[in-house]
Amino acid sequence: MARLGRLMVDQPLVPLVGLLAGLVAVLEILQPGIVNERWIGNTIRFAIPLAMLAACQTLTMLTGGIDLSAGTVATVAAFVTATLTPGLGAPAAIAVAMACALAAGLVNGIGIAFARVHPLIMTLGTGLIATGCLLVYQRTVIASGAEFPALLVWLGTGRTWGLPNGLVLFIPFAALVIWAQRRTGFGRLLYAIGANETAARLSGVRVWQVHLALYALSGVIAGLTGLLYLGVVKTASLSLALPLDLPSVAAAVVGGTSIFGGRGGYGGTIVGALILTVLATMLTLLQMPEGGRRILYGAIILAVTALYIRLTDRN
Amino acid sequence: MRAVAANGWTVGLAVLLALLLLATKLIQPEFGASGLDSLARSALPFALATAGMAVVVIAGGIDLSIAAMMAVASVTAAVLMDGASDAEAVLAVIAVLLLGLAMGALNGALIVVTRVPDIVVTLAMLFVWQGTALLILNAPGGGAAPWLRALVVGGVTLPGVPPALTEWLPRGVVVLALVVTAVWLPIRRSKLGLMIYAIGSDPLAAFRSGVPVGRTRIVAYAVCGLFAALGGLAVTMATGIGEPIPGPYLLTSVAAVVLGGVVLGGGRGGLLGPILAIFVLRLVRLDLTLLSVDPNTAAIIEGAIMVAVVMFGGVLAMRGARHD
Numbered sequence: 001m002a003r004l005g006r007l008m009v010d011q012p013l014v015p016l017v018g019l020l021a022g023l024v025a026v027l028e029i030l031q032p033g034i035v036n037e038r039w040i041g042n043t044i045r046f047a048i049p050l051a052m053l054a055a056c057q058t059l060t061m062l063t064g065g066i067d068l069s070a071g072t073v074a075t076v077a078a079f080v081t082a083t084l085t086p087g088l089g090a091p092a093a094i095a096v097a098m099a100c101a102l103a104a105g106l107v108n109g110i111g112i113a114f115a116r117v118h119p120l121i122m123t124l125g126t127g128l129i130a131t132g133c134l135l136v137y138q139r140t141v142i143a144s145g146a147e148f149p150a151l152l153v154w155l156g157t158g159r160t161w162g163l164p165n166g167l168v169l170f171i172p173f174a175a176l177v178i179w180a181q182r183r184t185g186f187g188r189l190l191y192a193i194g195a196n197e198t199a200a201r202l203s204g205v206r207v208w209q210v211h212l213a214l215y216a217l218s219g220v221i222a223g224l225t226g227l228l229y230l231g232v233v234k235t236a237s238l239s240l241a242l243p244l245d246l247p248s249v250a251a252a253v254v255g256g257t258s259i260f261g262g263r264g265g266y267g268g269t270i271v272g273a274l275i276l277t278v279l280a281t282m283l284t285l286l287q288m289p290e291g292g293r294r295i296l297y298g299a300i301i302l303a304v305t306a307l308y309i310r311l312t313d314r315n
Numbered sequence: 316m317r318a319v320a321a322n323g324w325t326v327g328l329a330v331l332l333a334l335l336l337l338a339t340k341l342i343q344p345e346f347g348a349s350g351l352d353s354l355a356r357s358a359l360p361f362a363l364a365t366a367g368m369a370v371v372v373i374a375g376g377i378d379l380s381i382a383a384m385m386a387v388a389s390v391t392a393a394v395l396m397d398g399a400s401d402a403e404a405v406l407a408v409i410a411v412l413l414l415g416l417a418m419g420a421l422n423g424a425l426i427v428v429t430r431v432p433d434i435v436v437t438l439a440m441l442f443v444w445q446g447t448a449l450l451i452l453n454a455p456g457g458g459a460a461p462w463l464r465a466l467v468v469g470g471v472t473l474p475g476v477p478p479a480l481t482e483w484l485p486r487g488v489v490v491l492a493l494v495v496t497a498v499w500l501p502i503r504r505s506k507l508g509l510m511i512y513a514i515g516s517d518p519l520a521a522f523r524s525g526v527p528v529g530r531t532r533i534v535a536y537a538v539c540g541l542f543a544a545l546g547g548l549a550v551t552m553a554t555g556i557g558e559p560i561p562g563p564y565l566l567t568s569v570a571a572v573v574l575g576g577v578v579l580g581g582g583r584g585g586l587l588g589p590i591l592a593i594f595v596l597r598l599v600r601l602d603l604t605l606l607s608v609d610p611n612t613a614a615i616i617e618g619a620i621m622v623a624v625v626m627f628g629g630v631l632a633m634r635g636a637r638h639d
Contacts, residue, residue, distance in 0.1 A: 066434075111622060111625075111626055115625075115626035115627075117622070117625050117626055118573075118579045120377075120434075120569070120579070121569065121570070121573055121579065121621075121625050122622065122625070124566050124569065124570070125570070125618050125619075125621045125622035125625065126618075126622065127618075128566065128614065128617065128618030128621070129614075129615050129618035129619055129622065131614060131618075132611050132612065132613075132614035132615030132616075132617075132618055133615055135611035135614065136609065136611045136612055136615065139609075139611070246438060246441070246442075249438060250438065250439070253435050253438075259432045259434055259435055260432065289449070289450065289453065290446070290449050290453070291445075291446040291447065291448070291449030291450030291451075291453065292446060292450060293446065294442045294443070294445045294446030294449065295442070295443045295446035295447060295450070296446075297442045297446075298439040298440060298441065298442030298443035298445075298446065299439070299443060301435075301438075301439040301442070302425065302429070302431065302435075302436060302439035302440070302443075305429075305431045305435050305439070306429035306430075306431050309429065309430050309431050310429070310430075
């Protein structure tokens with residue numbers, strides 16, 4: 001047992017991939033023949049937005065924070081893009097949407113960095129303000145109709161050689177995040193602040209700069225996710241990415257990122273997002289009523305994290 | 316004077332509430348007993364959710380599943396009271412309250428036993444309770460006992476006292492005050508209350524002083540579950556049916572708790588501050604509606620106020636820490 005625990009701490013991806021493989025095996029047993037190329041492609045297609053949103057959570061959780069405005073910011077970016085494209089054309093609409101996402105991230109960053117507001121509260125508040133702005137904005141464009149930029153639709157729903165086109169965006173994105181968290185100074189600072197903020201501060205780290213940059217980055221990532229999700233779902237909805245909000249936190253946690261900070265990484269989060277997506281498919285297959293599905297979803301998240309904590313007991 | 320200084324934040328909130336009431340009267344001169352009554356009735360579930368969240372936050376934790384627990388309580392009450400007699404309705408209320416205690420205790424027990432952080436556990440339990448509510452009642456429905464609904468409607472009438480004197484006081488406020496006092500005051504004054512503040516303030520020091528940290532935590536979450544059950548009952552009382560989809564109580568209750576002077580780290584604050592804060596928030600919303608402000612713009616203003624107050628409070632806390 002202790003060896004398994006050490007394995008999980010040193011190579012956290014191994015047990016996670018094992019869990020994912022186990023889930024897929026169970027899925028195959030439940031309905032033989034379901035695991036084929038088409039299903040894998042679909043699973044990846046739906047896991048990508050979740051994994052991208054979970055990147056926001058992973059990065060902020062590394063410093064002991066959280067970003068509960070991510071889903072709302074993604075929805076805002078998607079809605080603004082969809083409604084501005086008919087009038088301004090796709091590139092300008094996307095630029096405006098990303099500017100909104102960056103603004104939201106900066107607001108988060110300013111509140112958390114300068115006024116020392118707890119990230120949970122600050123991001124909840126920013127999410128509420130963003131929702132209000134979105135609703136006000138929606139009233140002004142109610143007549144303009146919605147259009148989905150061709151690039152986003154291609155990214156969201158197309159396939160090349162059987163794999164979703166979204167991977168064209170996601171693989172460089174994931175590689176960048178993983179490289180950044182491990183190899184750049186910024187990534188090291190995130191881990192340092194999460195592990196012991198006082199020590200980091202005493203070592204000369206300008207924590208406020210890191211927080212500001214971090215939450216601005218989180219806003220940008222959320223905006224990107226919104227754009228991609230718009231291509232996947234192809235609806236201009238006011239609650240587009242909100243169902244991904246809490247599962248993105250769950251994906252990061254299941255992937256081994258500690259909510260207290262200092263531990264975890266994006267690789268685990270990606271596997272966590274895949275696990276949650278496969279889990280959702282499995283629950284749909286079991287043909288349980290919606291209530292039963294939710295209960296199992298919550299119970300499994302709890303069981304996985306409890307097991308993880310039990311095995312990697314550091315205290 | 317020292318009492319005022321010690322409870323400065325709460326006093327400030329009370330003054331703010333009074334000013335807002337004055338402003339409401341200025342905006343709409345006909346605002347009177349019925350206005351206060353509908354304000355109290357709409358604020359009741361929020362206030363109870365805030366009370367529950369405040370207890371948990373004081374104990375150093377947080378409960379993200381509170382809105383979902385309220386939904387479970389609401390649908391259970393609606394299902395049990397649907398077509399039941401008055402006596403059976405009383406039993407139903409008691410059953411729902413016990414259910415709330417059990418749900419909260421389960422949350423607390425899972426946090427203690429699995430040693431998973433409270434945010435993660437209550438996040439997972441949010442799904443579990445949501446699912447439970449949907450299993451009990453998968454669409455809004457059920458019923459509510461008439462005497463229960465009458466309990467919070469209208470002004471207070473005391474036998475022997477001329478109605479004009481007491482009718483301006485909404486029954487909802489009285490019920491809220493009675494319930495919160497009945498649950499919280501005995502706890503606060505007892506050893507249990509001291510232990511709750513202790514584990515919120517510094518769990519390690521509390522442990523070393525002999526406080527049973529695990530058990531106290533479970534009790535704190537159980538009390539939160541009790542308030543959630545009361546909140547769910549309030550929702551059913553207000554609408555007359557059970558609602559399986561959780562309402563916006565989570566975000567508002569966390570905001571009110573922080574606005575009410577309870578530090579998110581735990582160990583400080585009380586219940587009066589957050590409850591005053593929730594009435595301030597609801598009154599701001601009412602004033603904005605009376606001023607014919609678009610409800611969506613009102614949401615922006617609410618969010619901005621919340622963020623601004625919390626930022627102000629954070630800056631104040633920083634200043635205070637530096638002077639130590």
